[in-house]
Amino acid sequence: MNPCIVYLAQNSERDTQYGRDSRSMLEQSLDLLYEHYNDRFRHPVLIFHEGDFKEADQLAVARDRSEIRFEEIHFEVPDFLPLEEVPDTWQGFHPYGMGHRHMIRFYSIQLFDILRDLGFDFYFRMDDDSFLHSPIEYDLFEFMERGGYDYGYRVDVRDGVDVCRGFGETVHAYLVSEGIEPQFFYEHLKRQSLLGATTRRGVNGFKNLVKRALMAIDPERSYGLWHYAPVPASRDRLRYDRWGYYNNFHITRVDFWHRPEVQSFLRHMDRIGGGYKYRWNDLILQSTAVQIFLPKRKVYKFTDWTYEHATIKDETLFFGGIYPGRDDADGTAVRRFKTRYGKTRTAQTR
Numbered sequence: 001m002n003p004c005i006v007y008l009a010q011n012s013e014r015d016t017q018y019g020r021d022s023r024s025m026l027e028q029s030l031d032l033l034y035e036h037y038n039d040r041f042r043h044p045v046l047i048f049h050e051g052d053f054k055e056a057d058q059l060a061v062a063r064d065r066s067e068i069r070f071e072e073i074h075f076e077v078p079d080f081l082p083l084e085e086v087p088d089t090w091q092g093f094h095p096y097g098m099g100h101r102h103m104i105r106f107y108s109i110q111l112f113d114i115l116r117d118l119g120f121d122f123y124f125r126m127d128d129d130s131f132l133h134s135p136i137e138y139d140l141f142e143f144m145e146r147g148g149y150d151y152g153y154r155v156d157v158r159d160g161v162d163v164c165r166g167f168g169e170t171v172h173a174y175l176v177s178e179g180i181e182p183q184f185f186y187e188h189l190k191r192q193s194l195l196g197a198t199t200r201r202g203v204n205g206f207k208n209l210v211k212r213a214l215m216a217i218d219p220e221r222s223y224g225l226w227h228y229a230p231v232p233a234s235r236d237r238l239r240y241d242r243w244g245y246y247n248n249f250h251i252t253r254v255d256f257w258h259r260p261e262v263q264s265f266l267r268h269m270d271r272i273g274g275g276y277k278y279r280w281n282d283l284i285l286q287s288t289a290v291q292i293f294l295p296k297r298k299v300y301k302f303t304d305w306t307y308e309h310a311t312i313k314d315e316t317l318f319f320g321g322i323y324p325g326r327d328d329a330d331g332t333a334v335r336r337f338k339t340r341y342g343k344t345r346t347a348q349t350r
């Protein structure tokens, strides 16, 4: 096995998407990764960047940790997508810039070829906002190999409605056209009767009314409203439940992603350009590929160590959280997180 750990990073004290101090977060994430894992296992750590980490920055980030190396990459909207179809900023519930959408393509499409060309056959991903809080005393890659697993993750997640619009139906059309019987994707894409859809609409319409009223009374308040595409004319409609793997940490065998049927699926979705046009993200695309092509016994959920990945806005926990490990003796990080944000995680994750 020739495994590695992968980051995509930005040398910025204020990143363009969230205004976060990406550089400091990266350093903190690496320190925790080394303290709790990589001091022991010494896997290569590849930090992909767009040329903004100069030599001095690279030395400062790597310090004496010789396994850390920087790999420069450059992002562009792929040639097959007419630029006029790709908005500079995707305007949904939250706006997403071009860098974020390049990141989506990097993690869902491009990374597998890059790693194979560099000679790596297994990797795990960390983000600058991924923090490992418990010691892990076994080699994660050996664990995957011994168990015969092809994909591992730490947290289940349900992604937002507005970043998945049309995604489940598109995947379904592909499966039908290709005659593919998925392993367990249909647990996540079910028929919903018109009656069920109408009831749901009614309930959510009422929630919208209440939210609008609260926002009218107090303009400081901000709530997300439910939106619906028109109900199709058929009696039944498909309902994608948007559950997948919070892939800001995931561990996987590179080979799996090069299976011809997996590549065909990824390329098909890539050509549609959903990442750039509709902000269908790497999380749902990657999770769906797993749910279509891997039997459950090849997918493993880690629960023993504490992991944090949280989107914070104005000191409020907006998405994600901290996930206490089953075997974690010291819950300091969890307690600190809870004190600061009032809870450990948002309801869309578990």
Ligand SMILES: Nc1nc2c(ncn2[C@@H]2O[C@H](COP(=O)(O)OP(=O)(O)OP(=O)(O)O)[C@@H](O)[C@H]2O)c(=O)[nH]1
Residues within 6 Å of the ligand: 007, 008, 009, 010, 017, 022, 048, 049, 050, 098, 099, 100, 102, 103, 126, 127, 128, 129, 248, 310, 311, 319, 320
């Ligand atoms: N070089 C580069 N890195 C990026 C860019 N956008 C995001 N990244 C990095 O890619 C990783 C994932 O990006 P995040 O902004 O954390 O995206 P995310 O995890 O899907 O979103 P959150 O769940 O809100 O954190 C992080 O390490 C980012 O620093 C970009 O435009 N350029």
Ligand SMILES: [Mg+2]
Residues within 6 Å of the ligand: 127, 128, 129, 130, 248, 309
């Ligand atoms: Mg992140």
